Amino acid sequence: MLRKTISIDEHLYLELKNEGVLDHFKSFSDLVSSALQKTIDSMKQENYRKQLEQMANDPMVLSDIEEIQEDFKYVDGEE
Numbered sequence: 001m002l003r004k005t006i007s008i009d010e011h012l013y014l015e016l017k018n019e020g021v022l023d024h025f026k027s028f029s030d031l032v033s034s035a036l037q038k039t040i041d042s043m044k045q046e047n048y049r050k051q052l053e054q055m056a057n058d059p060m061v062l063s064d065i066e067e068i069q070e071d072f073k074y075v076d077g078e079e
Contacts, residue, residue: 006032 016022016031025031055061 022028022031025034
């Protein structure tokens with residue numbers, strides 16, 4: 001486990017406390033770890049989406065897809 005010291009806005013902390021968010025975690029560290037993991041997951045998903053978008057516009061990828069479709073058109077019954 002890595003130890004880090006963080007500072008958060010007092011208003012944010014009070015909001016967490018008033019909304020009962022802190023009650024759902026065994027420690028503040030667990031809350032921070034959970035929030036960071038969700039951020040990482042969200043960023044991974046966004047990065048993956050961007051990569052797919054780039055691939056969808058990549059002429060080499062589009063050419064490969066077209067070639068594969070051509071190769072399988074008889075098997076797929078698209079003669």
